[in-house]
Amino acid sequence: MVGTQTDSGNKMEVQNALPTLTTTTTSVADFYNGKTVFITGGTGFMGKVLLEKLLRSCSGVAAIYLLIRYKKGQNAHDRLQQLLSSPLFDILRKERPGDLSKVLPIEGDITQPNLAISVNDRVMLSRTVNVVFHSAATVKFDEKLKLSVTINMLGTQRLIELCKKMTNLEALIHVSTTYCNCDKTEIYEKIYNPSISPDQITSLVDTLDESLVDAMTPILVGKRPNTYTFTKALAESWLKENKGDLPLVIVRPSIVISSHGGPLKGWVDNWNGPTGIIAAAGKGVFRSMHCHPEKTADLVPVDLVINLMLAAGWKVGSCKTKEIPIYNCCTGQRKPISWRSFVELCFKYMRIYPFSDVTWYPSGTVTSSVALDTFNQYVLHWFPAYVIDAFTWICGGKPIMLKIQDKLQKASTCLDYFTTHEWVFDDTNVRQLGLSLSEADRREFNFDASQIDWDEFIKHYVLGIRRFIFKEDAATIPKARRSIAKLLWVYRITQFITVLTLWHFLTLRCAPLRQLWSNALKLLLHIARMLPIL
Structure with a gap:
């Protein structure tokens, strides 16, 4: 677990604490009144939550422009309409359609x-935009x-x-990651x-063949x-040297998962x-997953990140500073949870609210042993x-399990470093930013x-995966519970048979174990004969 701050020798010193600023009288929502906002990455997971929160909690916002690219035969307008049809915007569609x-x-x-933006749009954005949220990234x-x-x-x-070129810009919020400096x-x-400057990397990528860049990447x-x-680390370094007088603030979230609060608890897409x-x-x-x-x-939770971004924009826009405020948006210091607890709680609620069409009883293990994890992967x-897949092929179906396992293995490998x-x-x-908010703003943002109550949060996280990822209605839960109850019996019987088979296999090759097994069987038979007499 992450250690708490202790004596002065080990205590984490505040190296970039914001200067003490007079608390502004304007609320967060009031700051965005009449403002025009420009968002990159607005069609992504965090971008959607940001857009919904801006519209719902900062109702006075004048206009919100989203940078949207042409994709898969859909133009920007088509993709925007698809975005706004998400369940995330149900409350807004019902109460304030x-x-x-305001979203354009x-x-x-x-x-x-x-940015492939037309000349007319660039001129319009330069004249009207007051706040920019930059969350676009791969x-x-x-x-x-x-x-x-x-x-x-x-x-x-x-x-x-x-x-x-934006003449009325008051706040620029850049989204980074706490892990951009994970070498520390x-x-x-x-x-x-x-260790290498952003300009040097840019030059290398521009001048060298992609295959050569790929070969040099690990170095x-x-x-x-x-x-x-x-x-992400290079982008931060470049911003430090080239931001000029821009009112820049950087928000660094850790591993972002589903929503903690409204409008939809557990929302994830x-x-x-x-x-x-x-x-x-x-x-x-x-x-099986390799982790400590x-x-x-x-x-x-994604909504905590978005609330922090909105508050950070309010702060830098209300209290000007030449420094670049940095905010590590994380939970490990204030509400830590271990990987073991996280996985166990997920399994707990995946059994209470099981998914439909489950292949096998939800169970598993996390281990820090590479050898054991490798063994588990194969078995x-x-x-x-x-x-x-062999059974599916024999029956004339299309085998897909090997492809699924290949994708899961790659995803697990990508997470391995962080687990x-x-x-x-x-x-x-x-923490200082939170203290500068009014009581009303602390509740709303x-x-x-x-x-965070991790038990309650993970319950909604699992329900969110069920509803928003697998598109399963809550009415299917009783049927899924009956199905998983049957799988539990199959699972237990399989475990029992496996243990007996392994034990029998071992006793055939080891005389002491064979003798122990024989004695155990004799004892069981003896007890069985005595039962009618008793």
Whole structure:
């Protein structure tokens, strides 16, 4: 578990604490009254929650522009309508449908020069935008370095060029990650200098062939586990040197999972991070995970991150500072939970509220032993997958289990670094920001991790996976419970037969065990004969 702060020799010092500022009289919601907001990454998981929260809790916002690219035959307007049809916006559609008209699409692409925004739109944004939220990024851990640099670094640079032309800009909120400096064990709310400069990396990626860049990636990334954390660190370093007078603030969330509060508890709409693994475990197709069970799982609900982002925008917009405020949005310091507890609670509620069409009884293990995990992978994952696919092929169906296991194995490997290491994230600035809010704002824009009840949260997390990932209605729960009760009997019988088979196999090859087995059987027979007499 993450250690608490102790004596002065080990105590985490505040190296980037915000200067003490006079608390503003304007509430967070009032700050956004009449403001025009521009959001990148608005179609992503966090972007949707940000958009909904802005509309619902900051009803005075004037307009919200979303940068949306053309994708799979859908233009920006089509994708916006699809986004607004999400269950996340049900309350707004029912109670204040007119507010949805404040959301307007801007055709563009974060990977292209000038963000591929038309000249007219760029001029309009430069004149009208007051607040910018930059959350667009590739969060794929195994992304090629060239594309990761293009999106996470060059995309940020292109946005900054646009922001410098915004004559009425009051706040710029850049979303990073607490893990951008994961090559260290104690991470403060400050920007660290990378071993190689952002401009050098940009030059390498621009000039070298992609195959050569791929070959050099492990050397360039160094002690970091992937290109995502590496390019996020480079983006922060570049911002420090090139932000100019922009009112910039950086928010660093840890591992973002489902919503903690309203409007929909447990809302989640993607398979990223641990969600895909937990969903597969609930279906019975994933049963072993390599991790250190007692290390802290620094998981943070998505709505806590969004509330912090909105409050950070209010703070930097209301109290000007030349420094770059950094906020580590995490839970490990204030409300830690171990990986073991997280997994056990997930299994607890996946048995109470089981998914439909479960392949096997939801159960599994987490282990820090590479050898044991490898053994489990073959026995519990690959062998059943081969058997099921062979049976499916014989019956004329399409085998898919091996493909599923391959994807799960890759996802598990990407998470491996984060489940076997532990960090201490300083969150002093987050605590100070919370203290500067009014009581009303602390309730409406809550980002206090200490208030999380993990048992209750994970219950809604599992129900959220069931409802929003698998699209299963709550009415199917009783039937799913009956199905899983039958699987439990099959599971127990299988365990009993397996133990007997292994024991019998061992006794055939070991004389002492064979004798012990023989004596045990004789004793059981003797007791059986005595029972009628008694």
